[in-house]
Amino acid sequence: MKDFRHQNRLYYSPVEFAMNYIGGTWKMPILVALREGPVRYGDLKKSISHITDKMLITQLRDLEEKNMVTRKAYAEKPPRVDYALTERAKQALSVIDALHAYGAFLMKEEEITL
Amino acid sequence: MKDFRHQNRLYYSPVEFAMNYIGGTWKMPILVALREGPVRYGDLKKSISHITDKMLITQLRDLEEKNMVTRKAYAEKPPRVDYALTERAKQALSVIDALHAYGAFLMKEEEITL
DNA sequence: CAGGATCCACGCTGATACTG
């Protein structure tokens, strides 16, 4: 596979490129949390354990910039903001599911019990 | 998803666990390079562009320890060593393919041309 | 073919404080 550049970063393969969109500790949990439809910031935070405001915000901003989520703010009080998946992000869900299944398979092999 | 520990490391999800086995810059390229069967060290290095001896060795050791590859040394001269995928690693290939496809999809959307 | 010695950047974390 030939390597390529994007926004001045070098990638060795499409896999590496994909990981830029869904990799890291928090992006997949966020995408999964949004799978059923738009979710408010507060609910998002509640549904993703261990995440801090800081990480949630930075990851949401990053995902927005990558066109993986859309942000909608409503002029209400109290203020309401929700996030939703874009089409390209929805296509990532099956990949995440596959990764999840493979992880579960490995855990079983390693005899990890929850 | 409840979190869990393995070898004294904390994981938040099976996905994170899976990434420990196939994540990082080099593990997937290595696994893919071994997909058709055992490959010798030298050929492995030739087929994976940009990789250094250091990284190749470290990652192979790590994969061995995780039971993802097996190492076989032959008492010949010149010495010969080859590496092969284990069953659990073969099961990762479809996941890697899915990731690859998703990456290619994103690249197309971003209009990246090789 | 295998590795030691450095070194650095990056991703993530933690603490704390503040805002319309």
Next chain:
DNA sequence: CAGTATCAGCGTGGATCCTG
């Protein structure tokens, strides 16, 4: 409620250079 701002620290992956 839904963030913003900032400073510090840490572990790890990876790069570079060198050796046998």
